[in-house]
Amino acid sequence: MSTPPRYRFAPSPTGFFHVGGARTALFNWALARSTGGTFVLRIEDTDEARNKPEWTQGIIDSLAWIGISADDPHFEGPLFQSAYADAHLAAAQRLYEGGHAYYCEMTPDEIQTLAKAEGVTGYAGWSRDLGLGPGAGRVLRFRVPDGATVVRDQVRGEVEFDNSVIEDFVLVRSNGTPVFLLANVVDDMSMGITNVVRAEEHLPNTPKQQLIWQALGHAPPVWAHVPVLVNEQRKKLSKRRDKVALEQYRDEGYLADAMVNYLMTLGWSPGEQEIQPWSVMEQAFRLEDVNLSPAFFDIKKLGAFNGAYIRMMNNDDLGDACLPWLPESWGPEPFRSMVPFIRERLKTLAEAPDAVDFMYASDPEIDDASWDKAFAPDYALPLLRHVAEAYVVCDWDHATLKAVMEELMERFEVKLGKASAATRVAVTGRSVGPPLFEALEVMGRDESLRRLHAALNRLGG
RNA sequence: GCCCCCAUCGUCUAGUGGCCUAGGACACCACCCUUUCAAGGUGGCGGCACGGGUUCGAAUCCCGUUGGGGGUGCCA
Numbered sequence: 112m113s114t115p116p117r118y119r120f121a122p123s124p125t126g127f128f129h130v131g132g133a134r135t136a137l138f139n140w141a142l143a144r145s146t147g148g149t150f151v152l153r154i155e156d157t158d159e160a161r162n163k164p165e166w167t168q169g170i171i172d173s174l175a176w177i178g179i180s181a182d183d184p185h186f187e188g189p190l191f192q193s194a195y196a197d198a199h200l201a202a203a204q205r206l207y208e209g210g211h212a213y214y215c216e217m218t219p220d221e222i223q224t225l226a227k228a229e230g231v232t233g234y235a236g237w238s239r240d241l242g243l244g245p246g247a248g249r250v251l252r253f254r255v256p257d258g259a260t261v262v263r264d265q266v267r268g269e270v271e272f273d274n275s276v277i278e279d280f281v282l283v284r285s286n287g288t289p290v291f292l293l294a295n296v297v298d299d300m301s302m303g304i305t306n307v308v309r310a311e312e313h314l315p316n317t318p319k320q321q322l323i324w325q326a327l328g329h330a331p332p333v334w335a336h337v338p339v340l341v342n343e344q345r346k347k348l349s350k351r352r353d354k355v356a357l358e359q360y361r362d363e364g365y366l367a368d369a370m371v372n373y374l375m376t377l378g379w380s381p382g383e384q385e386i387q388p389w390s391v392m393e394q395a396f397r398l399e400d401v402n403l404s405p406a407f408f409d410i411k412k413l414g415a416f417n418g419a420y421i422r423m424m425n426n427d428d429l430g431d432a433c434l435p436w437l438p439e440s441w442g443p444e445p446f447r448s449m450v451p452f453i454r455e456r457l458k459t460l461a462e463a464p465d466a467v468d469f470m471y472a473s474d475p476e477i478d479d480a481s482w483d484k485a486f487a488p489d490y491a492l493p494l495l496r497h498v499a500e501a502y503v504v505c506d507w508d509h510a511t512l513k514a515v516m517e518e519l520m521e522r523f524e525v526k527l528g529k530a531s532a533a534t535r536v537a538v539t540g541r542s543v544g545p546p547l548f549e550a551l552e553v554m555g556r557d558e559s560l561r562r563l564h565a566a567l568n569r570l571g572g
Numbered sequence: 573g574c575c576c577c578c579a580u581c582g583u584c585u586a587g588u589g590g591c592c593u594a595g596g597a598c599a600c601c602a603c604c605c606u607u608u609c610a611a612g613g614u615g616g617c618g619g620c621a622c623g624g625g626u627u628c629g630a631a632u633c634c635c636g637u638u639g640g641g642g643g644u645g646c647c648a
Contacts, residue, residue, distance in 0.1 A: 121648090122648090123647085123648050125647090125648075155648065157648085158647060158648065218646090219645080219646070232573070232574055232575095232644075233574095233644075250646055267577070267578095270576070270577075271576095272575075272576075273575085276574070276575050276576095276644095277575085278644090280645095281645085281646050283646085284646040285646060286646080288646085290645090290646070290647085290648090291647070291648045292648095294648095295648085310642095311576095311577070311578095311641085311642060311643095312642055312643070312648095313642095313643090313648090314576065314577065314642070314643080315575070315576060315577090315642070315643040315644070316643080316648095318576095336577085338577090338578080338641090338642095339641075339642070341641075343583090345640065345641070346641080347641080347642075373584095376584060376585075376597085377584070377585095378584090378585090379585090380584085380585050380586065380596095382586085383586080383595090383596065384596085384597090385584085385585080385596080385597055385598095386597090402578095402584090402585075403577075403578055403579085404577090404578050404579065404640090404641080405578080405640085405641060405642085406583090406584065406585090407583055407584070408584095409583055409584065409598070409599085411583085411598065411599060412583075412584065412597080412598045412599080413598095414598090415597085415598055415599085416598090418610095418611085422611075453610090454611090455610055455611040455612085456609065456610045456611075457610090513607070516607080517607095520607095526607090527606090527607050528606080528607055528608060529607095530607085531607050531608075532607090532608075534607095535607080535608065539608095541608090541609095542608060542609085543608050543609040543610085544608070544609070545608090545609085545610095546607065546608085546609095547607055547608075548607070549607095
């Protein structure tokens with residue numbers, strides 16, 4: 112095989128971009144790039160009722176986000192299926208003239224009624240030999256030949272379908288528009304597609320499409336059907352029920368690299384170490400290694416990947432990446448100074464503001480439970496008084512602040528964690544947060560003391 | 573109903589007849605570290621769906637059962 116392969120990704124713009132679609136796109140992208148081939152993006156926009164232009168832009172933006180860039184030399188498109196309507200109809204005409212298709216004027220209702228009466232499951236080729244010509248209200252149906260159709264699939268091996276269970280399916284609707292089965296094949300054919308990698312839900316369509324390829328006089332492409340992604344009920348991920356929009360994950364602060372890495376591990380494994388850069392996965396990916404069973408999309412594991420990727424970033428880059436999630440009224444400081452101390456506490460970028468919000472508030476929002484717990488011990492109040500006193504004069508760096516606290520903790524015979532609890536809640540309002548002395552250093556002496564005194568006042572002196 | 577696909581810890585997977593007393597990751601639990609919470613470290617829990625074959629030997633091959641999934645549109 113000397114000609115480079117041509118892969119394609121053919122989503123229909125009927126909603127937000129689906130994580131399952133993203134994984135399929137990634138598989139195609141890895142294959143196209145590692146083989147020196149091409150990734151063709153074709154927007155299947157023939158269902159006018161459901162298609163909207165903004166969804167198309169959403170697909171393009173989402174693909175770009177996960178690294179499938181229209182600027183890459185391996186990328187071709189977007190091509191729009193709607194632009195090829197003439198070719199679809201021309202192919203239909205050829206099938207009709209070649210005897211591979213025939214017209215039928217039965218309505219869906221009539222078919223259902225007759226099928227029930229005859230005890231069959233669907234359309235039983237009733238108009239096959241009527242010799243009907245084209246006309247209003249008539250659909251064009253494919254004349255499924257006798258025999259069997261063997262689909263050679265790179266993921267599943269050979270799958271055989273008995274043609275007798277494939278009914279004479281519709282190629283062109285009574286309103287004259289081609290259906291997906293036909294349009295999809297004709298486009299793949301005219302775009303020179305050599306490899307079709309798509310989700311398993313299309314496997315039952317494949318014998319029909321292969322039959323169309325053959326009737327049109329072409330050898331079919333190499334097929335590959337990858338398993339679907341499922342929810343906790345092990346049902347195919349659905350836009351209605353499940354959180355599947357790639358855009359939503361992006362907006363919630365998941366990193367593209369983490370999402371890409373996680374998606375690639377669904378149905379495939381990059382080896383002993385599952386956190387791998389795209390450059391490695393791209394080269395290692397093989398359809399033959401793809402699993403055959405549906406994979407559960409586990410948000411918890413995605414979160415773990417995301418945390419790992421966040422920790423791989425340097426402080427400056429992480430700070431930059433978090434900026435879009437900060438409230439508009441916030442300046443970059445003290446947030447940037449705090450990045451080194453919150454980085455290993457973040458699972459998503461969106462959590463960044465919550466980690467430091469006490470610094471931006473004019474007064475910390477006191478959590479009553481934390482407060483009560485911190486001041487329950489007898490030593491708490493007197494210790495806090497000493498802290499407020501000592502912090503007036505000591506050097507203002509986290510090491511000194513800690514040393515001062517340690518001195519007091521020995522005097523009160525408690526551990527550092529307990530000794531710091533009152534100060535922490537006084538300054539941050541909560542019992543958990545970033546490292547205390549580092550936060551105090553960043554916040555500065557004046558504001559820190561102000562909060563300590565505010566707490567003492569609240570305690571009545 | 574019919575057609576097709578699939579079946580390793582709760583989840584994602586490694587494993588292609590002996591390297592398996594089945595490895596890793598997420599989750600969970602415990603301990604360590606520790607200024608809280610995390611992160612990190614160590615350990616633990618936990619699986620080859622079941623039944624028959626084939627073979628000296630089966631997670632790996634074959635058959636069946638059961639279970640799950642996908643499809644069954646003049647949607648894509």
